[in-house]
Amino acid sequence: MIERFLSQTQFKSQQDFKEHLHIQVPHNFNFAYDVMDEWARIAPDRNALLWTNDAGECRQFTFGDLKEYTDRTASYFRSLGIGKDDKVMLILKRRYEFWFSILALHKLGAVCIPATHLLTDQDIVYRCHRASIKVIVCVGEESVTDHVLKAMPNCPTVTHLISVGPLQPEGFLDFQTGISAAAPFERPAFVNANEDSSLLYFTSGTSGEPKMVMHDYTYPLGHIVTGAIWHNLHEGSLHLTIADTGWGKAVWGKLYGQWIAGANIFVYDHKKFTPADILHMIERHRVTSLCAPPTVFRFLIHEDLSKYDLSSLEYCTIAGEALNPSVYHEFKKLTGLRLMEGFGQTETTLTIGTFPWMTPKPGSMGVPNPQYDVDLIDENGRSVEAGEQGQVVVRTDHGKPLGLFKEYYLDPELTREAWHDNIYYTGDIAWRDEDGYFWYVGRADDVIKSSGYRIGPFEVESAVMTYPGVVECAITGVPDPIRGQVVKATIVLSKACKDQAGDELARKIQDHVKQVTAPYKYPRVIEFVDELPKTISGKIRRVAIRGEKEATD
Numbered sequence: 001m002i003e004r005f006l007s008q009t010q011f012k013s014q015q016d017f018k019e020h021l022h023i024q025v026p027h028n029f030n031f032a033y034d035v036m037d038e039w040a041r042i043a044p045d046r047n048a049l050l051w052t053n054d055a056g057e058c059r060q061f062t063f064g065d066l067k068e069y070t071d072r073t074a075s076y077f078r079s080l081g082i083g084k085d086d087k088v089m090l091i092l093k094r095r096y097e098f099w100f101s102i103l104a105l106h107k108l109g110a111v112c113i114p115a116t117h118l119l120t121d122q123d124i125v126y127r128c129h130r131a132s133i134k135v136i137v138c139v140g141e142e143s144v145t146d147h148v149l150k151a152m153p154n155c156p157t158v159t160h161l162i163s164v165g166p167l168q169p170e171g172f173l174d175f176q177t178g179i180s181a182a183a184p185f186e187r188p189a190f191v192n193a194n195e196d197s198s199l200l201y202f203t204s205g206t207s208g209e210p211k212m213v214m215h216d217y218t219y220p221l222g223h224i225v226t227g228a229i230w231h232n233l234h235e236g237s238l239h240l241t242i243a244d245t246g247w248g249k250a251v252w253g254k255l256y257g258q259w260i261a262g263a264n265i266f267v268y269d270h271k272k273f274t275p276a277d278i279l280h281m282i283e284r285h286r287v288t289s290l291c292a293p294p295t296v297f298r299f300l301i302h303e304d305l306s307k308y309d310l311s312s313l314e315y316c317t318i319a320g321e322a323l324n325p326s327v328y329h330e331f332k333k334l335t336g337l338r339l340m341e342g343f344g345q346t347e348t349t350l351t352i353g354t355f356p357w358m359t360p361k362p363g364s365m366g367v368p369n370p371q372y373d374v375d376l377i378d379e380n381g382r383s384v385e386a387g388e389q390g391q392v393v394v395r396t397d398h399g400k401p402l403g404l405f406k407e408y409y410l411d412p413e414l415t416r417e418a419w420h421d422n423i424y425y426t427g428d429i430a431w432r433d434e435d436g437y438f439w440y441v442g443r444a445d446d447v448i449k450s451s452g453y454r455i456g457p458f459e460v461e462s463a464v465m466t467y468p469g470v471v472e473c474a475i476t477g478v479p480d481p482i483r484g485q486v487v488k489a490t491i492v493l494s495k496a497c498k499d500q501a502g503d504e505l506a507r508k509i510q511d512h513v514k515q516v517t518a519p520y521k522y523p524r525v526i527e528f529v530d531e532l533p534k535t536i537s538g539k540i541r542r543v544a545i546r547g548e549k550e551a552t553d
Contacts, residue, residue, distance in 0.1 A: 001039060001042075006224060006228075007024065028190075030191055031220040032104075040064050040066065044063055046264075048065070048265065049066065049267065050267070053268070054268075066100075076104075082108055082134065084191070085110065088113065088135045089133050089135075090102065091246065092245055094244060094270070109191040115246045117138075123147075124148060129155070135162065136148055137163075141167060145172065193217070197216060203248070213346050215406055218403075221260075221402055221403075222402045222403020223257035225371055229355060230353045231315070231317055232317075235263065236288070238263070239266060242293070252319075283308045293319065294324065295472070298324075302494060313337060316339050318340070321539055322363070324465040326462065342366065343365040343366070343440065351368065352365045361433075361435075363462060365437075366437060374395075375394075387433070404424060428441075428443060429456065448485050450483045450484060460517065461473045461474065472491070473492070478546075492531060506526040509523070
């Protein structure tokens with residue numbers, strides 16, 4: 001399948017990649033028809049989605065199965081009046097009905113809005129008002145359906161509520177009954193143009209209400225590099241990306257690029273993250289490829305990995321936040337596998353990555369994906385030299401690159417603020433070494449200014465993480481009348497070291513950081529906690545640690 005879109009599918013070096021990467025974009029491209037239905041035509045019995053849950057249920061779907069179920073779902077949705085440009089919100093956790101539904105919405109030309117199950121009724125009302133949501137499809141669990149029902153009196157645009165089970169509360173239609181009774185589906189004569197809206201994410205910033213990130217129908221093709229090249233997937237791969245479907249990482253790692261590459265996607269539907277369970281799933285189902293945020297790998301290395309047969313694992317990638325070098329080295333020591341880091345946003349596909357032919361530099365994001373014209377610029381718009389910090393930007397002089405978002409929906413002012421003069425500003429600060437590798441510093445809002453120094457949280461976190469017994473660490477700035485800000489470390493200790501938390505250990509950690517990195521960066525304030533606040537995607541919520549108002553992720 002991938003040969004239909006790439007003029008060259010094998011690359012031997014970064015120079016080869018830069019010179020020969022060319023993604024062919026068909027007219028009126030639609031992922032559901034042009035990839036999924038095509039796989040069903042040429043390889044209907046090939047495994048596409050292996051789903052299991054923590055109750056022991058297990059289902060393997062082929063590409064042929066997915067065509068049948070997505071056609072049924074599309075027919076059912078159409079019977080409810082869902083059509084082109086209608087907005088449908090999916091609150092489906094890791095249920096396999098998510099994949100049926102998003103592909104069905106693509107087939108109808110509707111706009112899919114994935115959402116986290118942690119939304120409150122106020123969050124749901126906000127989304128319904130902002131995006132004029134027509135239908136909500138959700139898991140039948142009280143923690144979700146109660147919030148949806150509570151929101152409905154203030155959501156006049158919503159015409160139908162659908163539950164996939166197990167509960168079917170009053171006011172909800174039954175998804176399973178609906179698709180079982182659906183009429184045969186016929187493809188509409190016209191579904192979409194490439195520039196039409198297809199996928200909408202509400203994504204939080206450091207303050208204010210969530211932004212609405214809108215993608216067009218070509219967005220899936222931007223993930224060819226994500227799945228086929230960065231994840232290094234092939235038709236024999238069984239790939240696990242640890243992500244809830246309400247987060248953009250789900251379509252990064254559990255849908256578009258993986259299926260274009262012909263891989264089998266592994267989904268573990270669980271209520272609570274337990275490192276031992278993840279390792280057991282990898283062992284039991286012979287997962288070959290794993291992608292997860294740093295949080296997951298930080299916990300995995302504290303398990304006794306010798307108890308598990310992980311020999312099926314061929315390749316591991318990591319994204320979501322910057323990777324602490326100590327985690328990289330420990331995981332490699334325990335498994336022999338390198339962690340290949342990548343960087344991107346909800347607004348983009350993979351923008352910077354460590355690709356298969358590269359030697360990783362632990363802690364570095366890698367090098368730019370040639371799909372994007374990536375640069376680092378200072379506050380005056382100057383391209384910075386090697387070793388200098390600058391904001392990561394994407395230049396769009398030659399048009400919108402494949403994979404970059406379309407707009408912040410219904411907010412032209414916010415769109416212009418982030419994307420003007422042919423430059424998209426990511427808001428992330430990094431520096432580039434002499435070899436062209438990018439090193440993450442932090443969000444522009446997270447950089448700490450202390451006594452005239454600019455201190456990136458990540459470099460201090462990495463130094464703290466090398467102290468024995470530290471499992472996790474978040475660095476933030478706290479106000480100081482003399483220095484402006486001072487560095488604060490919020491630290492989670494291992495179970496064996498928790499009873500050592502106190503002033504003496506804090507002083508030892510401070511002295512350790514002074515030895516590992518520049519002394520002025522050491523944390524003058526240290527707080528020991530049982531856990532760090534995180535988003536559903538696993539990112540540390542530094543804004544919550546600072547006690548600032550934040551939007552819902």
